[in-house]
Amino acid sequence: MADVATMAGVSSQTVSRVANNRENVDAATREKVLSAMQALGYRPNTAARALVTGRFGALGVVSFDVGAHGNARTLGAIADAAREADFSVNFMGVRAQTEAAVRHAFQHLMLQSVDGIVLVESQMLDTPSLRLPPSMPVVVADGDTGHEYPNVDFDQAHGSHSVVSHLLSLGHRTVWHLAGPPDSFAARRRAEAWQRTLTDAGAPVPPLVYGDWSARSGYRAGLDIARQPDVTAVFAANDQMAMGLMRALHESGRSVPEDVSVAGFDDIAEAAYLHPPLTTVHQDFEVVGKHCVALLLDQIEGRTDGPRRRAVEPVLVVRSSTAPPRPGGLA
Structure with missing residues (x-):
């Protein structure tokens, strides 16, 4: 010096x-x-x-599969928000969906002298409880809202409701759902809201079809969906599966949106450039990142009077992949 x-x-x-x-x-x-x-x-x-x-100037992030669109975007948004607050970010990936694996990641980051940690939970653990080191400020993103920790998430129910309501308003008799994996919090909430919206509207509830978030799984599921002659509208739980679904429909001789309307979720960068452009739900990850860092800073600086839970409302983006069903056809 x-x-x-x-x-x-x-x-x-x-x-x-x-x-x-x-x-x-x-x-x-x-x-x-x-x-x-x-x-x-x-x-x-x-x-x-x-x-x-009184601080080290570093925040930690624990997350599962960073190859997943939502996890990757959330991590990037947290890093951007942390940089604006003059903090660096240390990342620790977790493979096993267990509380023990999460706790191990926390211990590893604590040895790196971080001031607080964001857990991007996203996937269900092996136990409904979550016990983390009590001395460390924690924020849970995209996780179980039943935890005691401050949390940030998108209003998944609002997003699903807006998609299904849009498709019903076009005149479709019901809406099929290509859901994400059952161990995903986001997939579960989107599927629950899809079913609730149909039930509230008095519409039939078709059987759930599951994918794994990938376009490949959407394509495989789409081949089966295309064989159902009464399907006129499908809501895919993310845009990648919607992309695979659209290809399967095209190869099966069913055009989008003339024969089948397709909507996704996430509004990835490619969604507006598909053929046809994909109707989807836009999620503002930048806002999520800012909320995560703000809630951590509240704890680090001893502020306890602010809200502990923050929900970010997604926005429906209507494009050309959704339309009324064919006149005189099944609806």
């Missing part, structure tokens, strides 16, 4: 203020100190900084 102070022409106390990201340093002086740090390869001691500031 003394070498940095000498090169920048400032006191060691000023270097300390810059290293700890204090605000009482003017921009020109801060720039000189940062340049000297870079030239000398100086790296602040995180343990010493924690003694001064």
